Amino acid sequence: MALDLYLTLKLVATIIVVYFSSNWIIANVIFPLTRDLSDVSLLEQASISAVRKDNETAHYRNFLIPSNFPLTTGLNIALGYKFRNGNFGDVWNAILTNSDKNFIRFSNDSNKKYNLQEINSLAKLISKKHFSGNEYKQVGITVNISSLYGFIISLATMMATIRQGDVIPHFLSSVPRQKVDDLDVLVIDSWKSFKLLNGSLSWYKLLIVCDTLANKPHDLNSEIKVVCWDELVEDCKFDDNTFEYSSSDDKADDFKSFAYITSPSNETTCFAQMNLVSSIAAFFKIFPIGKELTSDDELAVAGSFTRSSLSIQLWNKVFAVLLVGGSVSFVNNYALSVSQPTLLFTGSEDLTPIAEKMEDTSNSSLFKKITLSWSTTLLSEGIFSKIAQTSTENSSNSLNKLRCIFLGEIQAKSNTISSMKSSIPRMKKGIRSTLTTIQLNKIRALFGSRVVAELYFPYMIMGPLAATNYYDYRVISNSVESAVSFHGALCTSLEAKFVATDENEHLDISSRQGMLCIRGFTIGKPYERTRLDNAIQLSEKVGGGEGWMPMVGIFGLFGHDGCLYTYN
Amino acid sequence: MSFLTNLLFGGVKTSQDPTGLSGTTDPNILNSNSQSEPIVEGIFYPRTLSKYNGHDDEKIFIAIKGVVYDCTQGRQFYGPSGPYSNFAGHDASRGLALNSFDTDVVRDWDQAIDDLENLSEAEKNALDEWEQHFINKYPKIGTLVPEAGVNDK
Numbered sequence: 159m160a161l162d163l164y165l166t167l168k169l170v171a172t173i174i175v176v177y178f179s180s181n182w183i184i185a186n187v188i189f190p191l192t193r194d195l196s197d198v199s200l201l202e203q204a205s206i207s208a209v210r211k212d213n214e215t216a217h218y219r220n221f222l223i224p225s226n227f228p229l230t231t232g233l234n235i236a237l238g239y240k241f242r243n244g245n246f247g248d249v250w251n252a253i254l255t256n257s258d259k260n261f262i263r264f265s266n267d268s269n270k271k272y273n274l275q276e277i278n279s280l281a282k283l284i285s286k287k288h289f290s291g292n293e294y295k296q297v298g299i300t301v302n303i304s305s306l307y308g309f310i311i312s313l314a315t316m317m318a319t320i321r322q323g324d325v326i327p328h329f330l331s332s333v334p335r336q337k338v339d340d341l342d343v344l345v346i347d348s349w350k351s352f353k354l355l356n357g358s359l360s361w362y363k364l365l366i367v368c369d370t371l372a373n374k375p376h377d378l379n380s381e382i383k384v385v386c387w388d389e390l391v392e393d394c395k396f397d398d399n400t401f402e403y404s405s406s407d408d409k410a411d412d413f414k415s416f417a418y419i420t421s422p423s424n425e426t427t428c429f430a431q432m433n434l435v436s437s438i439a440a441f442f443k444i445f446p447i448g449k450e451l452t453s454d455d456e457l458a459v460a461g462s463f464t465r466s467s468l469s470i471q472l473w474n475k476v477f478a479v480l481l482v483g484g485s486v487s488f489v490n491n492y493a494l495s496v497s498q499p500t501l502l503f504t505g506s507e508d509l510t511p512i513a514e515k516m517e518d519t520s521n522s523s524l525f526k527k528i529t530l531s532w533s534t535t536l537l538s539e540g541i542f543s544k545i546a547q548t549s550t551e552n553s554s555n556s557l558n559k560l561r562c563i564f565l566g567e568i569q570a571k572s573n574t575i576s577s578m579k580s581s582i583p584r585m586k587k588g589i590r591s592t593l594t595t596i597q598l599n600k601i602r603a604l605f606g607s608r609v610v611a612e613l614y615f616p617y618m619i620m621g622p623l624a625a626t627n628y629y630d631y632r633v634i635s636n637s638v639e640s641a642v643s644f645h646g647a648l649c650t651s652l653e654a655k656f657v658a659t660d661e662n663e664h665l666d667i668s669s670r671q672g673m674l675c676i677r678g679f680t681i682g683k684p685y686e687r688t689r690l691d692n693a694i695q696l697s698e699k700v701g702g703g704e705g706w707m708p709m710v711g712i713f714g715l716f717g718h719d720g721c722l723y724t725y726n
Numbered sequence: 727m728s729f730l731t732n733l734l735f736g737g738v739k740t741s742q743d744p745t746g747l748s749g750t751t752d753p754n755i756l757n758s759n760s761q762s763e764p765i766v767e768g769i770f771y772p773r774t775l776s777k778y779n780g781h782d783d784e785k786i787f788i789a790i791k792g793v794v795y796d797c798t799q800g801r802q803f804y805g806p807s808g809p810y811s812n813f814a815g816h817d818a819s820r821g822l823a824l825n826s827f828d829t830d831v832v833r834d835w836d837q838a839i840d841d842l843e844n845l846s847e848a849e850k851n852a853l854d855e856w857e858q859h860f861i862n863k864y865p866k867i868g869t870l871v872p873e874a875g876v877n878d879k
């Protein structure tokens with residue numbers, strides 16, 4: 159009896175010792191050697207200025223950009239012994255020079271791969287035939303950019319902008335209900351939409367209907383010029399694979415506008431060529447060493463970001479992938495059976511339902527349930543694994559090559575901010591609009607892919623304001639996440655600070671809390687005179703001048719890890 | 727909870743609170759960051775400025791014509807054993823005006839602040855050029871004023 163007790167005690171003691179020692183070895187020896195990124199790096203994600211003003215936090219930047227070094231401002235193209243930032247002309251010229259077997263696939267014809275020669279021929283033809291004179295100022299685009307029509311017409315207008323500078327693409331949320339000054343051309347999706355224009359037809363000089371000639375109404379008797387897609391591209395030879403462009407010595411093209419975008423609340427923002435090239439350069443810098451963009455990459459763009467009103471956010475990624483010789487696929491939903499992308503850019507509201515479906519599939523089998531649990535446990539320790547990668551009926555093969563998902567999260571107060579109102583609101587607890595860190599890890603586990611969550615203010619900034627690190631899989635406690643949303647480090651072309659406001663005295667500036675102000679090279683300019691004046695006044699009054707743009711109503715803090723957190 | 731417990735019972739490791747909102751932030755994180763806590767822009771006396779010479783404090787502050795600049799990024803010039811190290815933590819106005827690195831052109835913290843009155847026109851112009859260089863290159867972090875009872879004339 160005594161011997162049994164002794165043996166039992168010995169067994170229990172052995173189990174306890176083995177348990178704790180293996181735990182210690184795993185945590186202190188194995189994990190530090192196998193983690194994608196060390197804990198120390200995750201706690202140092204920002205460059206912080208050494209000094210701050212009394213009512214402000216220090217200036218925070220991405221850790222890749224030390225204080226006093228310039229933010230990411232463009233493509234650094236050599237012009238003699240100097241560098242210039244570049245513009246769309248340089249980008250498209252380089253894309254065509256580097257093009258080989260890469261292609262673009264569109265949502266309206268997902269089985270056909272268009273090579274860049276075909277794309278270029280179509281865009282150049284439209285640009286020369288229709289936008290080469292000084293007749294038009296703005297081309298209003300309401301068509302989805304994921305379609306061949308939307309993409310080509312946008313590209314044609316961008317070509318015309320850089321060649322002449324008079325005509326500019328204007329991405330609209332919907333067909334205008336009131337006359338927009340200088341909007342001379344309108345691009346709509348079908349003859350059905352054409353019929354709904356009624357009296358507004360007379361507002362335009364040219365109407366482009368992205369539909370076939372066969373569907374054209376026979377009784378069309380319009381006073382203005384109306385052309386459909388077939389007429390637009392007739393006689394296209396598809397043999398033009400060049401876009402000759404060389405910048406003038408005065409770099410004048412670098413200062414031209416790139417595009418206008420109108421939000422659903424009818425506010426227009428002007429983005430410059432500088433914004434485009436800076437956001438392209440910043441996108442390249444998201445990738446860590448050894449994981450850079452290559453010609454093997456295929457970017458799938460899915461969901462809400464392909465809508466015309468949000469499309470300004472996809473050009474930087476699309477051009478960056480094409481620049482390295484990669485390919486792009488536009489898809490309506492994440493039904494990617496036709497392609498095996500390596501990168502996916504989509505909105506959180508588009509991906510969440512798919513992730514939920516995949517989780518249900520995982521829960522249907524005990525083995526899959528266990529692997530999902532293990533995978534999320536390992537991720538929280540900083541170890542990435544693909545053991546729980548799940549397939550759904552829509553995505554059986556599509557996940558094989560997927561290496562990173564760019565999950566666009568739109569700030570819920572984006573519209574309020576772009577209105578440039580001068581009154582600072584009191585902070586109110588709102589509804590969380592972004593995914594929690596646990597949800598992000600579940601997506602990583604289910605898709606077997608890294609996830610970079612990006613924070614967007616789509617009508618004010620081109621590209622994200624902040625993005626989580628490629629290797630950041632930390633899980634933040636529920637108590638913290640119920641108060642704040644985690645957004646990762648700032649984008650390399652922007653810097654930020656928080657300022658104290660009289661309306662929100664409970665936010666302690668010495669604890670790095672306050673109202674957000676940003677400065678940098680991807681911020682657009684309000685088009686309307688009143689909003690522009692308001693923005694200048696706001697910058698002086700709240701941001702302290704010097705180019706700082708207050709994000710009115712966005713309250714948050716910088717963590718000890720240098721990351722941006724906003725109050726829910 | 728430990729890794730094995732999480733693995734067996736389906737938990738996840740929660741990282742230390744990086745925001746400080748929960749009041750449970752790891753003291754190690756707080757300590758490591760407190761060293762780099764930014765200094766609030768404001769008023770400096772020659773006595774308080776002298777500490778920021780790159781040696782007693784890692785940061786390097788230099789005053790020119792009553793304005794203090796953070797020159798920490800120019801450590802190779804102004805830091806210990808740099809060619810202009812005697813300017814660090816001091817009012818460098820006279821030295822820059824005379825283009826001299828001698829120690830006697832830099833006043834100690836317990837002396838009156840240099841009023842630069844006896845500078846020639848050319849020396850004043852040279853100082854203005856240096857001032858412009860500092861404005862363009864380094865962030866302004868405060869002003870230098872005399873401390874009553876210490877820097878009286």
